[in-house]
Amino acid sequence: MKLFKLCAVAMVAAALVATSGVAAAGTLQEVRERGVLIVGVNGGVFGFSMPDKKGVWKGLDVDTAKAIAAAVFGDANKVKFVALTAVQRLPALQSKEIDVLCRNTTQTLTRETVNGLNFCHVNYYDGQGFMVPKKLGVKSAKELEGATVCVLPGTTTEMNAADFFRKNRMQWKPVVIEQTPELSKAFFAGRCDCLTSDASQLASHRSVALNPDDYVLLPEIISKEPLAPVVRHGDDQWYDIVNWTVMALIEAEERGITSKTVDKMLKSKDPQVQRFLGVTPGMGKALGLDEKWAYNIIKQVGNYGEIFERNVGLDTPLKLERGLNDLWTRGGLMYSAAFR
Amino acid sequence: MPERLFRALEVVAGDLGLQKGYDRFMDNTLTGKVPFWLDPKKRAIIFQVVVFAMVGVLAYYLVSNTLLNLKKQSIATGFSFLHKESAFEIGESLISYSAASSYGRALIVGALNTLKVAFIGVVFTIILGTIVGVARLSSNWLVSKLAAIYIEVMQDIPVLLQLFFWYAIFYETLPSPRQALCPVNGLYLCNRGVAFTIPETHPAHKYMVLALLVGCGVVYLLRRWARKRQETTGKVFPVFRVSIGLIIGLPLVTWLAFGTPMKMDIPKLVGFNFKGGMTVSPEFIALLLGLILYTAAFVAEVVRAGIQSVSKGQREAAMSIGLRPPFVLNLVILPQALRVIIPPLTSQMLNLTKNSSLAVAIGYPDFVSVANTTINQTGQAVEGVALIMTVYLIFSLSTSAFMNWYNKRVALVER
Numbered sequence: 012m013k014l015f016k017l018c019a020v021a022m023v024a025a026a027l028v029a030t031s032g033v034a035a036a037g038t039l040q041e042v043r044e045r046g047v048l049i050v051g052v053n054g055g056v057f058g059f060s061m062p063d064k065k066g067v068w069k070g071l072d073v074d075t076a077k078a079i080a081a082a083v084f085g086d087a088n089k090v091k092f093v094a095l096t097a098v099q100r101l102p103a104l105q106s107k108e109i110d111v112l113c114r115n116t117t118q119t120l121t122r123e124t125v126n127g128l129n130f131c132h133v134n135y136y137d138g139q140g141f142m143v144p145k146k147l148g149v150k151s152a153k154e155l156e157g158a159t160v161c162v163l164p165g166t167t168t169e170m171n172a173a174d175f176f177r178k179n180r181m182q183w184k185p186v187v188i189e190q191t192p193e194l195s196k197a198f199f200a201g202r203c204d205c206l207t208s209d210a211s212q213l214a215s216h217r218s219v220a221l222n223p224d225d226y227v228l229l230p231e232i233i234s235k236e237p238l239a240p241v242v243r244h245g246d247d248q249w250y251d252i253v254n255w256t257v258m259a260l261i262e263a264e265e266r267g268i269t270s271k272t273v274d275k276m277l278k279s280k281d282p283q284v285q286r287f288l289g290v291t292p293g294m295g296k297a298l299g300l301d302e303k304w305a306y307n308i309i310k311q312v313g314n315y316g317e318i319f320e321r322n323v324g325l326d327t328p329l330k331l332e333r334g335l336n337d338l339w340t341r342g343g344l345m346y347s348a349a350f351r
Numbered sequence: 352m353p354e355r356l357f358r359a360l361e362v363v364a365g366d367l368g369l370q371k372g373y374d375r376f377m378d379n380t381l382t383g384k385v386p387f388w389l390d391p392k393k394r395a396i397i398f399q400v401v402v403f404a405m406v407g408v409l410a411y412y413l414v415s416n417t418l419l420n421l422k423k424q425s426i427a428t429g430f431s432f433l434h435k436e437s438a439f440e441i442g443e444s445l446i447s448y449s450a451a452s453s454y455g456r457a458l459i460v461g462a463l464n465t466l467k468v469a470f471i472g473v474v475f476t477i478i479l480g481t482i483v484g485v486a487r488l489s490s491n492w493l494v495s496k497l498a499a500i501y502i503e504v505m506q507d508i509p510v511l512l513q514l515f516f517w518y519a520i521f522y523e524t525l526p527s528p529r530q531a532l533c534p535v536n537g538l539y540l541c542n543r544g545v546a547f548t549i550p551e552t553h554p555a556h557k558y559m560v561l562a563l564l565v566g567c568g569v570v571y572l573l574r575r576w577a578r579k580r581q582e583t584t585g586k587v588f589p590v591f592r593v594s595i596g597l598i599i600g601l602p603l604v605t606w607l608a609f610g611t612p613m614k615m616d617i618p619k620l621v622g623f624n625f626k627g628g629m630t631v632s633p634e635f636i637a638l639l640l641g642l643i644l645y646t647a648a649f650v651a652e653v654v655r656a657g658i659q660s661v662s663k664g665q666r667e668a669a670m671s672i673g674l675r676p677p678f679v680l681n682l683v684i685l686p687q688a689l690r691v692i693i694p695p696l697t698s699q700m701l702n703l704t705k706n707s708s709l710a711v712a713i714g715y716p717d718f719v720s721v722a723n724t725t726i727n728q729t730g731q732a733v734e735g736v737a738l739i740m741t742v743y744l745i746f747s748l749s750t751s752a753f754m755n756w757y758n759k760r761v762a763l764v765e766r
Binding site: 097098101102105106121122125126127147155156157158159164165169172173174176177183184185186187188189190193194196197200201202204243244245 | 421423424425426427438439440441442449450451515519522523527542543621622623624626633634711712713714716720723724726727728729730731732
């Protein structure tokens with residue numbers, strides 16, 4: 012159990028202290044030499060990253076990580092997942108314990124500047140909501156005066172909630188527990204009146220509750236939470252790879268390339284598709300990857316739409332609509348830059 | 352022995368043809384002109400300077416290397432974040448705090464929360480530990496076996512699991528605030544904590560506290576006076592009974608003088624939670640309970656060892672010169688047992704304080720919990736961890752300084 016946080020954070024600090032001052036090789040080279048990609052994930056959010064009954068990692072963040080491995084190695088299974096709490100995640104990335112963080116992390120100004128991190132393309136547009144037991148009879152978050160609220164520490168959620176209650180001049184009492192499963196246990200046992208988190212996570216918590224129908228999400232969405240993979244400052248090549256991997260997922264959906272049709276598409280006469288799939292070389296070399304990188308991603312993991320539907324879509328217990336996460340052509344925000 | 356060694360050295364030196372050099376060395380020694388590398392005092396100073404310089408260089412290397420690495424990753428450094436607005440809320444606080452307060456204040460709130468749980472924890476641990484330790488030595492089979500089972504079970508279960516256990520018991524078994532249990536009027540038990548009635552704030556309370564302090568002061572002087580009187584005249588003064596009277600009586604008289612203010616602040620269910628009175632959170636209770644029950648098992652063993660370290664003959668000798676049992680305990684057994692008890696007891700007190708950092712797991716906002724959040728929000732892990740270490744170091748050093756002082760006081764004075 013990694014519960015003794017002081018120890019963990021101290022180790023991270025020690026790593027920061029002890030890391031040699033000599034300029035290190037690029038992350039891509041390190042990952043290749045190691046032969047496996049190390050990715051920080053949540054580990055406790057169904058639909059985003061959680062091991063299933065057989066211990067196989069499943070989820071939207073997990074598939075994003077697999078896509079990166081497919082781009083780098085041509086093998087989506089060369090990934091090692093490290094479950095991190097919200098408090099541990101940024102130091103773990105800063106101290107090079109992990110190569111990339113795919114852990115529903117919100118892109119913020121402070122994290123990109125004083126924390127020395129870079130956020131790649133968003134892989135899920137989210138917003139913070141509130142979940143309450145139905146029997147409480149609360150209809151709006153504005154009625155939460157005096158409520159006890161369960162919240163994860165070290166998250167934008169924690170600060171958004173503080174801002175929301177301050178703005179509306181309401182009293183509240185936070186209960187802050189670091190481990191996601193412990194927090195959700197406390198909420199479902201009635202320790203708090205209300206659980207606040209990103210809406211997708213609330214849906215995820217509810218889907219694993221004993222009686223999911225006893226809980227409702229309140230209508231207010233109080234924040235913007237663009238969740239994206241994160242890398243360290245100072246390695247532009249690695250940033251490009253992760254960034255364009257996410258964009259490749261979106262581009263493939265837009266062009267109608269799926270894991271099933273990708274082989275057929277290799278024979279496409281469309282020059283844009285040919286460039287994208289590496290039939291016409293150039294893109295892979297520019298990123299420092301194999302020319303088949305995008306092909307490997309789509310063949311082994313699927314496009315963004317497939318990943319979404321498989322993990323959090325309407326046929327899953329989470330039953331999330333595409334909404335903001337639909338393609339721009341269908342009124343969503345998913346929009347990839349040009350592959351040329 | 353040294354002479355023999357010298358002689359052997361002389362022989363060896365002579366054999367090696369070093370007689371001349373050796374003679375010169377001996378002359379120098381006798382006249383006090385010793386080269387500095389042969390003078391142990393000077394040599395010690397040189398060694399210390401060298402070691403100190405090496406530590407300094409190492410520290411400089413670590414600090415500058417860290418700063419360089421942080422700069423390369425463009426991570427902010429320094430302690431200026433302490434003045435910035437924290438923007439997060441803390442569940443319970445001894446001083447006024449809101450999300451608009453600074454990180455510095457948030458950390459103070461955390462430190463005070465740690466001190467609160469550590470102080471109350473230590474007091475109850477010593478009381479419970481002493482009772483169990485004495486029970487362990489009881490001649491009653493049942494009592495001593497029960498104490499033994501308690502000690503074995505509590506010592507062998509990791510304290511973190513115990514915390515989870517008590518916390519789960521609290522929120523799983525107790526009802527929600529609207530169906531709160533009410534065993535006595537004004538006392539409510541629910542999964543939000545324990546709410547109980549306290550006297551409504553009244554100006555008399557301030558004076559009652561003052562009266563209590565005055566009472567304690569008078570008792571201290573009285574004890575000194577009584578001891579001196581006993582040493583010079585042999586007359587015994589009933590210090591204990593008078594002390595109790597003073598400590599309870601003075602505040603009571605003050606209370607009566609203010610016209611016996613009786614108004615009570617009773618907790619009432621308003622909206623989601625209880626308002627008024629005083630509410631103790633489940634996190635605090637679970638943490639306190641877990642720490643006390645765990646550490647008391649160790650303290651019980653310490654107390655048992657202390658009492659057993661005083662040989663039976665001491666008690667028998669004291670009885671044979673006609674001392675009554677309370678005096679046997681106070682004047683013969685305790686002074687000798689405390690000498691053995693206090694050093695390990697100090698380390699148990701420090702253990703309890705340090706273990707309180709496990710509060711993170713069950714959501715009690717102790718210092719580590721607040722510091723962790725601060726580290727996460729500001730991204731300044733090195734500074735944050737340095738602060739955590741400094742604060743725990745200060746707590747531990749001041750505890751052991753106090754206990755060392757007390758240990759010296761109770762140590763046996765040989766005349």
